[in-house]
Amino acid sequence: MxxxxxxxxxxxxxxxxxxxxxxxxxxxxxxxQPAYPPYNIEKTGESAYRITLAVAGFSEDDLTVESKDGQLVVSGRKPAEETERSFLHRGIAERAFERRFQLADHVRPVSARTENGLLHIELVREVPEALRPRRIEIATAPSKPAELEAKTVN
Structure with missing residues (x-):
């Protein structure tokens, strides 16, 4: 059900x-979605987030981070190798991937960096000033009708 x-x-x-x-x-x-590469999503502040992907074997040149249509698209492509390598055991995948994250309204990526085989993408939620809550002062009405007439005549 x-x-x-x-x-x-x-x-x-x-x-x-x-x-x-x-x-x-x-x-x-x-x-x-495929399970490769594994990732974490963490909240690092009031309106700040971080996505961390495990990208062992990929250099900065092999990785692409794009934001389009409310999505964050992270992809990795290794260039074709000229030399043939013979593996006895291959545990590090280094295979091409594309991982998509749906971004909430007003969330945008601000930076990306690699460190120790991890790709860290920093995101921030920036609500435009026009959409932020604002306090509207309530004016008191004049107590006497004569005051009201005097203000409108002038």
Whole structure:
């Protein structure tokens, strides 16, 4: 019984089409992402996040980090080797990969760096000033109608 009908939620929401699509895909089991490379997502501050991927064997030139259409796309490609190597055991995959992360609204990557075989991607959530909560002062009404008339005449 993994079938849920989310259509009642769609009747009372506006502008959440992407979120609804994500929920439908998650419930349908369409999120079959490969397990390689392993990664961590951590919250490093009030509005700061870090994604860390294990990318052993990849240099900075082999990795690509792109932000497009509300997604963070991390990919790794090793150039073709000119020399043939003979492995007795191959435990470090070094295979090509592409990993996608869905970004929430107003979350954007600010930097990426490699350290000890890990790729760290720093993200920040920046809410525009127009969307931030603001306090609206409530003015008191004049106590006498004569004061109101005097202000409108001048």
């Amino acid at each position: 993994r079938n849920f009908d989310l259509s009642p939620l769609y009747r009372s929401t506006v502008g959440f089409d992407r979120l609804a699509g994500l929920m439908d895909a998650a419930l349908a089991g369409e999120t079959t």
